[in-house]
Amino acid sequence: MFYLVAFLLQCFPLAMGQYDICKSWVTTDDGPSWEFYACQPKAMRMKDYVTVRVDPAGITCGDPPERFCTHENPYLCSDECDASNPDLAHPPKLMFDSEDEGLATYWQSVTWRRYPEPLLANITLSWNKSIELTDDIVITFEYGRPTIMMLEKSLDNGRTWHPYQYYADDCMEAFSMPARRVRDLSTTSANRVLCTEEYSRWAGSKKEKNVRFEVRDRFAIFAGPDLKNTDNLYTRLESAKGLKDFFTITDLRMRLLRPALGGTYVQRENLYKYFYAVSNIEVTGRCKCNLHANLCTFKEGSLQCECEHNTTGQDCGKCKKNFRSRSWRAGSYLPLPNGSPNACAAAGSAFGNCECYGHSNRCSYIDFLNVVTCVSCKHNTRGQHCQHCRLGFYRNSSAELDDENVCLECNCNQIGSMHDRCNETGYCECKEGATGPKCDDCLPNYYWRQGCFPNVCDDELLLCQNGGTCYQNQRCICPVGFKGVLCEQSRCEVDKKDCDGARSARGSLSTILLGALALQLRGWVDL
Ligand SMILES: *[C@@H]1O[C@H](CO)[C@@H](O)[C@H](O)[C@H]1NC(C)=O
Numbered sequence: 001m002f003y004l005v006a007f008l009l010q011c012f013p014l015a016m017g018q019y020d021i022c023k024s025w026v027t028t029d030d031g032p033s034w035e036f037y038a039c040q041p042k043a044m045r046m047k048d049y050v051t052v053r054v055d056p057a058g059i060t061c062g063d064p065p066e067r068f069c070t071h072e073n074p075y076l077c078s079d080e081c082d083a084s085n086p087d088l089a090h091p092p093k094l095m096f097d098s099e100d101e102g103l104a105t106y107w108q109s110v111t112w113r114r115y116p117e118p119l120l121a122n123i124t125l126s127w128n129k130s131i132e133l134t135d136d137i138v139i140t141f142e143y144g145r146p147t148i149m150m151l152e153k154s155l156d157n158g159r160t161w162h163p164y165q166y167y168a169d170d171c172m173e174a175f176s177m178p179a180r181r182v183r184d185l186s187t188t189s190a191n192r193v194l195c196t197e198e199y200s201r202w203a204g205s206k207k208e209k210n211v212r213f214e215v216r217d218r219f220a221i222f223a224g225p226d227l228k229n230t231d232n233l234y235t236r237l238e239s240a241k242g243l244k245d246f247f248t249i250t251d252l253r254m255r256l257l258r259p260a261l262g263g264t265y266v267q268r269e270n271l272y273k274y275f276y277a278v279s280n281i282e283v284t285g286r287c288k289c290n291l292h293a294n295l296c297t298f299k300e301g302s303l304q305c306e307c308e309h310n311t312t313g314q315d316c317g318k319c320k321k322n323f324r325s326r327s328w329r330a331g332s333y334l335p336l337p338n339g340s341p342n343a344c345a346a347a348g349s350a351f352g353n354c355e356c357y358g359h360s361n362r363c364s365y366i367d368f369l370n371v372v373t374c375v376s377c378k379h380n381t382r383g384q385h386c387q388h389c390r391l392g393f394y395r396n397s398s399a400e401l402d403d404e405n406v407c408l409e410c411n412c413n414q415i416g417s418m419h420d421r422c423n424e425t426g427y428c429e430c431k432e433g434a435t436g437p438k439c440d441d442c443l444p445n446y447y448w449r450q451g452c453f454p455n456v457c458d459d460e461l462l463l464c465q466n467g468g469t470c471y472q473n474q475r476c477i478c479p480v481g482f483k484g485v486l487c488e489q490s491r492c493e494v495d496k497k498d499c500d501g502a503r504s505a506r507g508s509l510s511t512i513l514l515g516a517l518a519l520q521l522r523g524w525v526d527l
Pocket residue numbers: 055056120121122152161253255
């Protein structure tokens with residue numbers, strides 16, 4: 001029991017007492033009713049819910065079996081890694097087990113036998129859930145900490161990655177960054193990404209095993225060294241831009257870039273003592289539930305908030321159906337001590353029955369009309385209740401009125417349409433000759449060239465005469481000796497001078513082809 005209490009005190013400095021209930025049944029002058037508060041789940045050991053991936057393939061030791069040595073005694077190379085023998089295997093899951101008997105179990109990489117090619121490994125942890133860190137991330141290395149590594153994080157389930165912290169025994173050399181310590185950061189730089197030399201220098205592999213991402217030191221900037229001033233911390237988390245997000249992750253990635261070297265240069269004659277071995281990765285945090293839940297459970301392979309305040313979603317990130325009379329908002333830590341629940345409200349219940357279908361948070365009373373109307377309708381809606389679509393948008397008839405995407409853009413073709421408005425089914429009003437819902441097609445007997453133009457020639461009614469050929473319905477290419485829109489005029493009849501030349505060249509296929517080519521080129525240039 002003492003053990004458990006000690007663990008709680010150590011790991012959950014911010015979990016006690018504050019924001020731990022979402023509602024309570026209170027009696028007021030009007031009788032008993034629910035009162036609602038901002039609430040958040042307790043911090044947990046997140047390694048219990050993680051999925052891990054180690055890259056590149058073949059980086060885990062033991063296939064084929066390999067022996068390894070230690071820095072302390074490089075000539076005692078008795079340890080062996082063998083993936084096919086459970087007693088000698090070092091798979092990734094050993095970074096997340098509990099080591100009850102005090103015996104370290106660890107994932108281990110292959111040795112640096114390919115030196116000088118770098119020994120690189122990525123360890124990627126994914127939760128499929130946004131998590132707010134509440135304590136230091138602690139990575140424990142057996143046999144020495146890497147001399148260069150980097151921590152990255154993702155906020156969108158691994159689609160994009162951002163540097164989180166750089167670690168090197170020489171930051172300038174490894175990353176061209178000055179070495180800094182988190183302890184020296186100030187209130188305005190608490191979310192700075194920095195390079196630290198504190199966890200990469202050689203101090204004996206048994207003595208210094210941990211590499212930290214210092215969450216507590218950053219919290220201490222606001223809450224004081226003993227983290228007692230949580231009011232100030234919560235106020236800052238709420239108001240300082242980007243601060244809360246800095247401590248929020250869905251994924252973490254350790255990029256191991258150079259192993260421990262034992263405090264000296266790489267000794268080529270014994271490469272069996274260079275490798276990575278990680279026995280534990282401790283990540284302490286709470287589910288991000290936007291202050292709308294105090295419970296987070298592991299269901300169907302993922303963590304999920306048990307949403308209150310009539311919100312829903314994995315992070316309680318939206319209002320439940322029929323509770324969208326105003327748009328969703330996260331709960332707030334402020335005002336202290338109970339915060340604001342910012343609960344979703346049933347349609348028709350808020351603002352004296354002014355329904356805005358979740359597209360507006362505000363209503364206003366217009367005196368001379370004696371109506372209450374929604375203000376600043378969002379999501380491209382308009383109208384007293386935000387029930388219409390703005391000009392240039394039309395209603396998605398299969399979406400509910402309170403859907404964020406209920407209004408779709410008309411997307412009328414700028415050249416083919418009269419204006420960018422459309423009718424209720426998304427049809428634009430077309431200029432002459434244009435057709436299609438968006439007016440980006442031409443009617444039959446029209447051709448498209450920066451708009452629709454009537455055909456000059458075709459293969460049916462507007463045939464080119466005298467052996468002329470119709471070029472893309474735009475013009476006839478006439479044989480030498482003929483001209484006119486449909487090559488209907490002989491040049492001889494117009495100008496006697498042309499006749500002799502024309503007669504000799506008539507039927508010269510190459511001349512016609514050259515003419516066609518020239519027209520085609522002109523066509524390209526014009527387009
Ligand atoms: C590790 O991940 C980074 C991206 O975060 C990628 O560029 C790199 O190639 C990966 N390295 C290995 C060894 O897979």
